[in-house]
Amino acid sequence: MRKKKNSSTVVVLSLLAMIIVGVVYLFNSETFEQKAPQIVIENGSYWNLKTPLKLKMQDTSGIQEYRVVIQTSKGQKELTASKLVTPSKEITLEVQSPRSAYAVKDKEVKIIVEARDASKWNFGNGNLARKEFSFTVDKHRPQVSVVANSYKISKGGSAVVVFKAKDENLDKVYIKTNFGKVFHVTPFYKDGYYIALLAWPVQEKNFRADIFVSDLAGNSVKAYVPLYLKNRSYKVSYLKISDKFLKGKIADLASMFDETAGVDDPIEQFKIINETVRAKNEKLIHEITSKVPTQRVDSFKIHRMYPLKNAKVVASFGDHRIYYYKGQRISESYHMGLDLASKAMADIRPQNGGKVVFADFNGLYGNMPIIHHGLGLYTLYGHCSSLLVSQGDEVRPKQVIARTGKSGYAMGDHLHFGVLVQGIEVRPQEWMDKRWIKLNVTKVIKLAKDMIDKDQ
Ligand SMILES: [Zn+2]
Numbered sequence: 001m002r003k004k005k006n007s008s009t010v011v012v013l014s015l016l017a018m019i020i021v022g023v024v025y026l027f028n029s030e031t032f033e034q035k036a037p038q039i040v041i042e043n044g045s046y047w048n049l050k051t052p053l054k055l056k057m058q059d060t061s062g063i064q065e066y067r068v069v070i071q072t073s074k075g076q077k078e079l080t081a082s083k084l085v086t087p088s089k090e091i092t093l094e095v096q097s098p099r100s101a102y103a104v105k106d107k108e109v110k111i112i113v114e115a116r117d118a119s120k121w122n123f124g125n126g127n128l129a130r131k132e133f134s135f136t137v138d139k140h141r142p143q144v145s146v147v148a149n150s151y152k153i154s155k156g157g158s159a160v161v162v163f164k165a166k167d168e169n170l171d172k173v174y175i176k177t178n179f180g181k182v183f184h185v186t187p188f189y190k191d192g193y194y195i196a197l198l199a200w201p202v203q204e205k206n207f208r209a210d211i212f213v214s215d216l217a218g219n220s221v222k223a224y225v226p227l228y229l230k231n232r233s234y235k236v237s238y239l240k241i242s243d244k245f246l247k248g249k250i251a252d253l254a255s256m257f258d259e260t261a262g263v264d265d266p267i268e269q270f271k272i273i274n275e276t277v278r279a280k281n282e283k284l285i286h287e288i289t290s291k292v293p294t295q296r297v298d299s300f301k302i303h304r305m306y307p308l309k310n311a312k313v314v315a316s317f318g319d320h321r322i323y324y325y326k327g328q329r330i331s332e333s334y335h336m337g338l339d340l341a342s343k344a345m346a347d348i349r350p351q352n353g354g355k356v357v358f359a360d361f362n363g364l365y366g367n368m369p370i371i372h373h374g375l376g377l378y379t380l381y382g383h384c385s386s387l388l389v390s391q392g393d394e395v396r397p398k399q400v401i402a403r404t405g406k407s408g409y410a411m412g413d414h415l416h417f418g419v420l421v422q423g424i425e426v427r428p429q430e431w432m433d434k435r436w437i438k439l440n441v442t443k444v445i446k447l448a449k450d451m452i453d454k455d456q
Pocket of ligand 1: 315
């Protein structure tokens with residue numbers, strides 16, 4: 001008897017335990033979840049009443065029904081509503097305002113969203129969420145107009161543009177080209193004005209730049225920068241690689257780089273150095289020289305560049321070099337600077353002051369300082385034998401910053417002089433020409449300032 005009583009207690013206890021487990025399970029299961037749906041509108045707090053609002057609703061048991069309403073001074077109007085046959089855990093909607101809303105003069109409108117989930121909680125009624133979103137109405141498109149720009153841009157060359165961009169809720173201002181490059185702009189001289197240097201890369205067939213301005217409410221405009229395009233052809237050289245060159249300079253370089261470790265074939269070594277190592281070195285240069293000031297600048301003065309006294313040009317900018325070995329085309333590269341040579345270990349004195357943003361060894365470029373002269377204009381000095389400045393230094397015009405040499409990928413003592421605009425190599429010859437600077441930069445900036453003064 002005693003034994004039987006014991007076993008029935010066990011049955012009752014285990015039944016109780018099962019009920020508790022079951023109830024706990026149900027309470028924790030999605031079927032009975034107690035969290036109301038989450039409602040988010042991804043647009044900010046400004047709205048032009050035209051851009052669709054991105055509405056997102058999420059719930060663990062699934063959204064069962066929802067309703068979206070706009071509230072203006074004219075009253076409420078339902079924008080969309082739905083009862084779902086199958087509940088959905090995530091719903092993304094693009095909500096459009098009704099045409100009638102365009103006409104309202106309200107400074108603020110509200111969007112009210114109600115959503116109910118598919119939970120069996122609340123005696124089967126589910127959890128209800130209601131959320132109100134307030135938007136400041138801004139239907140005005142930003143103002144944009146070009147104030148002054150260089151008359152032309154040459155393939156491989158530079159240009160400057162000054163423009164006006166105004167909006168009470170200004171968000172983004174930038175310049176984008178036909179080949180996808182985004183040029184950053186710098187606030188210039190007075191409130192609402194911007195300046196940017198532009199560059200047409202040697203490898204690009206065409207050039208077109210548009211200024212894009214948008215505000216927080218989703219209004220946007222673009223304006224074309226009216227530059228006359230001047231095509232320029234660059235030299236293509238077919239160069240034969242000799243065994244002497246492979247056994248000398250290339251073997252030397254190959255022993256220096258990680259990329260050529262374990263590679264014994266001299267042709268393979270040359271290809272890795274000319275392509276992989278070069279790409280890595282250029283990537284670093286482009287990263288360093290992509291930055292522009294974000295603080296307002298009042299002027300931009302640049303002297304004719306002339307880094308090496310009594311120098312001879314030994315290789316020009318933009319050369320497309322195609323390399324052959326025993327009649328086979330094996331590699332190619334572009335020469336992105338101007339090679340200048342005078343005597344060995346000659347003083348390098350830039351004519352313009354600026355900030356040293358890099359001063360170190362950079363692979364094929366050897367010992368290499370880079371100086372920022374403002375507005376995203378940089379100069380680079382490759383193959384130096386010694387560096388006389390450090391990163392972070394401010395240099396004065398005509399200060400000796402380094403001495404020429406043959407470090408990196410250089411056969412004789414020379415200076416590889418590079419000029420970059422926001423990470424793009426440009427023709428140094430333009431910046432070495434007093435007339436070009438006056439006509440294309442100095443005069444344009446002077447004219448822009450005169451126009452801005454009149455505009456105030
Ligand atoms: Zn060079």
